[in-house]
Amino acid sequence: xxxLILFWVFALLAVGGAFGVVVHPNPAKSALLLVLTFFAxxxxxxxxxxxxxxxxxxxxxxxxIMVLFLFVIMLLNVPEETRTSRLWGIMRYAGFSLAIILxxxxxxxxxxxxxxxxxxxxxxxxxxxxxxxxxSKYVLPxxxxxxLLLVAMLGALYLSKRKLEIVGDGKAAPAGKxxxxxxxxx
Amino acid sequence: MQAVxxxxxxxxxxxxxxxxxxxxxxxxxxxxxxxSIELMLNAVNLTFISFSNxxxxxxxxxxxxxxMVVAAxxxxxxxxxxxxxxxxxxxxxxxDIKLLKW
Numbered sequence: 001x002x003x004l005i006l007f008w009v010f011a012l013l014a015v016g017g018a019f020g021v022v023v024h025p026n027p028a029k030s031a032l033l034l035v036l037t038f039f040a041x042x043x044x045x046x047x048x049x050x051x052x053x054x055x056x057x058x059x060x061x062x063x064x065i066m067v068l069f070l071f072v073i074m075l076l077n078v079p080e081e082t083r084t085s086r087l088w089g090i091m092r093y094a095g096f097s098l099a100i101i102l103x104x105x106x107x108x109x110x111x112x113x114x115x116x117x118x119x120x121x122x123x124x125x126x127x128x129x130x131x132x133x134x135x136s137k138y139v140l141p142x143x144x145x146x147x148l149l150l151v152a153m154l155g156a157l158y159l160s161k162r163k164l165e166i167v168g169d170g171k172a173a174p175a176g177k178x179x180x181x182x183x184x185x186x
Numbered sequence: 187m188q189a190v191x192x193x194x195x196x197x198x199x200x201x202x203x204x205x206x207x208x209x210x211x212x213x214x215x216x217x218x219x220x221x222s223i224e225l226m227l228n229a230v231n232l233t234f235i236s237f238s239n240x241x242x243x244x245x246x247x248x249x250x251x252x253x254m255v256v257a258a259x260x261x262x263x264x265x266x267x268x269x270x271x272x273x274x275x276x277x278x279x280x281x282d283i284k285l286l287k288w
Binding site: 021109125 | 231236256257266268
């Protein structure tokens, strides 16, 4: 019973935060609402007996990724979104109808089955079990993940280090001449 | 035995995924589009962990671990690209950056 109440509290926090992310015009506040969603999701992971994933989720998402987001928002000084684009009206309806179709598809599957399946008490998500799996059967994906992170780090460094300039005007191409946008090294 | 059915978690994940789709399709700010993508990745993670518990199998949680690694890499490179575009164009509005769009 306590678990069910906790589930609903975390679920309402997660959905409310996610809704705020999507509709709030200010990117900084959107990012903070996303942090709220991540904390609520970590609560759901604990309810599902995935303790290690819950902690890693808070550390990686709320701790690292959202700090990066807020840092970029601070650097760029992005203004609040003004909805002047005439496309926005069309896109809003397209977005909501797409989302409702998607929700009907995914949610029907979730609703149809698993109604009598309850969360099991298990030690599956403890650090010990995850570590045993990660360093024996899944050691190769684990090492490849480290290479992926290294490549991403180098890519981010390379993109932010070099001098950028626009070659051509970057507007629509006139006949016979292509407007090209080339990143030029110094 | 606990009191929460698995399908509650699956429907919550579906709602979060739908909200992420709305964000990607309707918002025009590149940073908020990125955040909506993170939201969708998290909905998928929740589904993975629900089924990991349901099947009593650890593979789902290992997969969530890998999804987190890929999300971290994606955010690092993606935000670097957004900063580079901002240095060139002074904008992160995706309607202003459509050279490659049909």
